Amino acid sequence: MKTTKASPENYHHYNPNLKLRARELRSHMTKAEKILWQILRKRNIHGFLFTRQRPVLEYVADFMCKELLLIVEADGDIHETEEQKEKDRRRDSNLEMAGYTLLRYKNYEIIASPDEVYAEIKVWVEEKMKREGITP
Numbered sequence: 001m002k003t004t005k006a007s008p009e010n011y012h013h014y015n016p017n018l019k020l021r022a023r024e025l026r027s028h029m030t031k032a033e034k035i036l037w038q039i040l041r042k043r044n045i046h047g048f049l050f051t052r053q054r055p056v057l058e059y060v061a062d063f064m065c066k067e068l069l070l071i072v073e074a075d076g077d078i079h080e081t082e083e084q085k086e087k088d089r090r091r092d093s094n095l096e097m098a099g100y101t102l103l104r105y106k107n108y109e110i111i112a113s114p115d116e117v118y119a120e121i122k123v124w125v126e127e128k129m130k131r132e133g134i135t136p
Contacts, residue, residue, distance in 0.1 A: 003057065005099035012066045013098055018055035025053040025060055032074045032107035033062060039118045040072065045125050047136035057098060059091055064100075067136075068128055071095060072121060073104045101128075 006012040029037065033052075040050040040063050050072070054064040063072040075088075092102050103121060110117050128134060 003094065003098040006056075006066075006069055007099075008066075012064075012069075013057050015055040015057060015059075018058075018060055022053040022055050022060045030074065030076060030107060032076070032105075032110040035110050035114050036063060036072065036074050036105070036117070039114060039121070043136075045118075045122050046129065048125065056100075057094055059095070061095075061100075068125060068134070069099045069101060070124070070128075071100050071102045073102060074107055074110055075104055076107050 003013070004010060029052075037052055039045075040052075043049055048065050048067055050063050050065045052063050054061045056064065056071075061071040062074050064070065088104075095102060101124075103124060105117055129136075
């Protein structure tokens, strides 16, 4: 899949065909997704806006910050199967070709150590801000 870098001009590769699926996923969030949403919502990390269940390319990203081209994923047990691992590799590769960075966390990590997950995401954001001269 050849993809241009995500930008406001191409709506960050928003896929309107997945709008209903994204809405359904938002109304049935897992416990880990709910915890992660509390971490990311309301511009909690240096004022950056995250959205949940954002249709992008042919996927629905769990959480996305368009300004940072960052996607944060909460992975349940299904992501441990070989078939799903291969799908995730393909998905990650396609999203990375579009300019996104993906941070993946296992559900149990989010539930057991939400402060550590928050700290890791915050450090990533701070490094990106410093590297690229980004201000929120």
